Each structure stands twice: as C-alpha cells, then as structure tokens.
Amino acid sequence: MSTQRDAYKDAGVDIEAGDEVVDRIGRHVRSTYRAGVIGDIGGFGGLFSLMGRYRDPILVSGTDGVGTKLLLAQQLKKHTTIGQDLVAMCVNDVVVCGAEPLFFLDYFATGKLDPAEAEQVIAGVAAGCRIAGCALIGGETAEMPGMYKPGHYDLAGFCVGAVERDRIVDPTRIGPGDVLVGLPSSGPHSNGYSLIRKLVDGLDMAEEHGCGRPLGDALLEPTRIYVKELLALHASDRMLGAAHITGGGFTGNVPRMFPPGIGAVMHKGSWPMDGVWPLLRERGQLTDAEMWRTFNAGLGMVLAVRRSDADAVAAELGGYIVGETVADAAGECRL
Numbered sequence: 293m294s295t296q297r298d299a300y301k302d303a304g305v306d307i308e309a310g311d312e313v314v315d316r317i318g319r320h321v322r323s324t325y326r327a328g329v330i331g332d333i334g335g336f337g338g339l340f341s342l343m344g345r346y347r348d349p350i351l352v353s354g355t356d357g358v359g360t361k362l363l364l365a366q367q368l369k370k371h372t373t374i375g376q377d378l379v380a381m382c383v384n385d386v387v388v389c390g391a392e393p394l395f396f397l398d399y400f401a402t403g404k405l406d407p408a409e410a411e412q413v414i415a416g417v418a419a420g421c422r423i424a425g426c427a428l429i430g431g432e433t434a435e436m437p438g439m440y441k442p443g444h445y446d447l448a449g450f451c452v453g454a455v456e457r458d459r460i461v462d463p464t465r466i467g468p469g470d471v472l473v474g475l476p477s478s479g480p481h482s483n484g485y486s487l488i489r490k491l492v493d494g495l496d497m498a499e500e501h502g503c504g505r506p507l508g509d510a511l512l513e514p515t516r517i518y519v520k521e522l523l524a525l526h527a528s529d530r531m532l533g534a535a536h537i538t539g540g541g542f543t544g545n546v547p548r549m550f551p552p553g554i555g556a557v558m559h560k561g562s563w564p565m566d567g568v569w570p571l572l573r574e575r576g577q578l579t580d581a582e583m584w585r586t587f588n589a590g591l592g593m594v595l596a597v598r599r600s601d602a603d604a605v606a607a608e609l610g611g612y613i614v615g616e617t618v619a620d621a622a623g624e625c626r627l
Contacts, residue, residue: 304437309405313433316411320418324428328394338429340395342454349454352391356381357448360485364511366444368497371409373514374447375416376423377482380515381538382451383424384593387522388534388549390461391453393426399448400433403440413447416514424519426451463551465532471602472546472556472615474563477592480572481515483539484587491575503568510568518593521609525595530605533596537588544585546594546625555620558594558627563612565590584627 300307314334321333330339342349358377365374375398383393398417400410410433421428440446480488488511495501497508504510518536525531533549546556560580569590573583583589596617597605606613 304404305435306405309407310433310435312407313405313410313414316407317414317418320411320415321428324396324418324421324426326425326427329427329429335430338395338397340427340429340452342394346454346456348457350391350457350460352386352389352453352455353451354382354385354453355448355450356385357446358482360489361480361482361512362445362447364485364489364508368508368512370508370512371412371416373416373419373512375413375418376420376514376517377416378447378449379417379420379424379426379451380517381482382449383420383426383453383517383519384515384536385538386451386453387519388461388536388593389453389455390459390526390531391455392523393424393451393453393519395427395429395452396421396424397429397450398431399450400431400445401436401440401447402445403435403437403442405433405435409445413445417449420514420517423517426453459526461526461531461533461549463533463549466550466554466596466617468554468617468619469599470532470596470617471599471613472558472617473595473597473602473606473609473611474591474614475518475521475593475595475609475611476516476563477537477588477590478516479510479513479567481538481588481592485511487576487586488572491572501571503571504566507568507571516592522593522595525605525609530597530601531595532598535594537592537594541583541585541587541589542591542594542627543625547623549594549596550617550623552623553619553621554617555623556615556617556625558615558625560627562614563590580627
C-alpha cells in the first residue's frame, strides 16, 4: 500500500492542523457576532454593514500587538487571556475618539501550529470582543517554520469603529481648569514587559511576592477594556477627552488628548498603586519619572471632564480625581 508524500508538511507547514484550528475556533468567533455582520467564518474577507446605524459615519481604525507580555504567557504556558490583551489595546484606542468598536480581525503567527494552543488564544480574542461589543469577523493563522522558535507565537490585531461626524471627541473643548479623572488599570496591561521581565527574572511565579496572589497571575491579568464605560460617558456629553495610557505612560499619552497650549498637572498619591507596582518599583529601584513614563502605574485611562462633573464621573466609574488641566505652551503632563 503506497502513501502519498506531503511535501509542504515535510517543509514544516501542516495544512490539516490549520483546518483543525478553523474548526476549533468557529464557536468562539460566532459568539461575538452582532448586528451588521454578514456571512460566516471562512470567507476571504470579513463583511460588515453600516446600513441604518449612522447618519454620517466616520470610520476609526486601530491596530496593535501585545508586545513581550507574550513571552511571559508562553513561559508560563497560559494562553487563555492574552487574546483579551490584544483586543483591549486596539478598542481602547478607538473609543477615546468617541467611536463604537464594530469589528475586529486578528493575526496569529507561529513556527509550528498547535491547534489546542491556538484555540486558547483565539478564545481569549473572542472574549475581549464580547466585552467590547465588537464582532470578530476575520483573521489569519500563519504557520512559518524557521520564523519563530519552538513554542513561540506572535499576535497582532486590527479594529474598526464608527462615530457620527458631529460626535467625534473634540480636543478644543478642553481648557485650563478642567479636571482629570483616572480609571484604575487591572495591572501593567500590555506595556513595559521588556522591563518587567528583567525585573522579575529569577522570581518564583507561583509565589505572591507581596502581590496578594501568584506573581504570574498578577502579571498575566488581561488589559481592562473601557469601551462601555466611555461610550456611556460620551453619550451623556461629559467626556471632554480621554487618553489610553499605554507605552510612554502618563507623560507620553495624557498630552495627546489636549489642544495646543494645554497641559496637565497630575497629583502623586491621588490614586492607589498596589498589586505588582511596589514590587516592580523596589526590584528596579525605579524613580517616579521612570514609573510615569514606562507604565500606566495603576491608571489605564485618564479622562478630561468639567470640574462640575468630576465628582460624579469619578464615583460612577470607580475612578479618582488625579489632576487638572493648565495653560502650558509646551503641552506637557507634569507630576
């Protein structure tokens, strides 16, 4: 009995494994479907209709990855939440414009495809999409022998949202004397992990190290998704601006929501920095300046609101009043 040679599989690409991944992720993908989705998984392109939903829609797009937090997930062999990180990094950028995230696409690349592992990752992407209210309408699974070391993979994501033209968040509404409200992060989110991994190297990830739970769990806590809270706040016309605190920390991201001539002063100690933050600061002997420009340091989103709205917004969203806007020709955020 003869067997047919599979030259592509001999080269390291298993088409059958790819087909198995598609079969495995179908139910996760369909769990994200919402009004506007056309068709089903497996097409060459993801289709979505805006018909009847907007008067004058402006599309808002965002793309990102998860960075070296992936290496920690792969080291600990915990793949179920890293997909939410991917979604969060994209949808949190889109929503600060006032846009509703509509659909998402992902790119998963690895050297040798493990269908069970890939399913765990994509299930996390689907979970993030459900939290954000956007549909996972497409993606790509790429097996590339020699490109990645055994046991390693990479992720990228792409989100498209929409907002009415006259409802785009307008930075010119922000002036001196407005108030900054910080919304708590769930941890380091998906930034600063090149430094974090260096700082925790050699520590037992199963031990708490003062974090209140195993260090590995604390560091893999998925990025918080702020979409529903910000859309509701924007609908009530109380969100003058919003900054997603990612790479660059406060000093790099807070000024991005301001018009020219406006800066900010944030007050150290006006929000808690618990969980992993004391450990990271101590292990690295990090200065305040290093904390503020590298990490979110406990605040994943900073909002600009009117002074008259600040107390109510902070109470409703579980946030903290952390500073105010000031006239500043350089447009800087100072702490």
